[in-house]
Amino acid sequence: MATITRATRIRNPALFICDIQEKFRPVIHEFSKLIPTTTKLLRATAPLNIPIYITTQNRSKLGPTIPELTPHLSASNLIADIDKTLFSMITPEIDALLPNTRTGEQALDVLIVGIETHICVTQTTLDLLERGHRVYVIxxxxxxVNEGERRVALERLRDAGAVVTSSESVLFEILGDAGHPGFRGVSGLVKEMKEETKGAMEVFSRI
Structure with a gap:
């Protein structure tokens, strides 16, 4: 009998950025390390033609998306920038923009970054998986806020069918070939941010 596996290559990527807002800056574990990872992925969306979905949680109380990211959000591939009260990013507005896998539309390979891992990231991931999309938790x-909650959430999301992987890994998987027209831009970006990536991985890879 053939072994059933969830392993697959990234074919239809989309970047989801969940609630990286000003009011969370002083309280989230290693918040500053999230910024270069998200910036790197955002900058890679242009050469790789990856659509972007971004949310804020109750913006009037918790503040806007941090200013370090906003210069990279004016690209033509910004599909949604939604304020919400739901914990999940899959609001009715965003849900309406997603491919409908039940009618045969191609599933997304969602790369998700943001906060908090055990609340909004978890609920978004579960909602996407339920709709037939694949999710790569970066x-x-x-x-x-609590490092322990993050670790527990990542274990749960793996069990649920998400892939837990790194930003550098997904970028080179999307490229797939040094002959890709975006290779020079993305590989240069990875080299430019290698120290920031190293710092983030040293903090966050222990799960």
Missing amino acids: VDGVSS
Whole structure:
């Protein structure tokens, strides 16, 4: 009997950025390490033509998306920038924009970064999996107030069918070939941010 596996290559990537907001800056574990990871992925969306979905949680109380990210959000591939009260990013507005896998539309390979891992990231991931999409939780791009909650959430999400992986890994998987037209831009970006990536991985890869 053939072995059933969830392993698959990233074919239809989308970047989801969950609630990286000003009011969370002083309280989230290693918040500063999330910024370069998210920036790197955002900058890679242009050469790789990856759509972007971003949310804020109750923006009037918790503040806007941090200013370090906003210069990279004006690209034509920004699909949604939604304020919400739901914990999940899959609001009715975003749900309406997603491919409908039940009618045969191609599933997304969602790369998700943001906060908090055990609340909004978890609920978003579960909602996406339920809709037939694949989810890649970027280990160097998610955090919580409590480091322990983050670790427990990542274990749960793996069990649920998400892939926990790194930002550098997914970028080179999307490229797939040094002959890809985006290779020079993405590989240069990875080299430019290698120290920031190293710092984030040293903090966040222990799960």
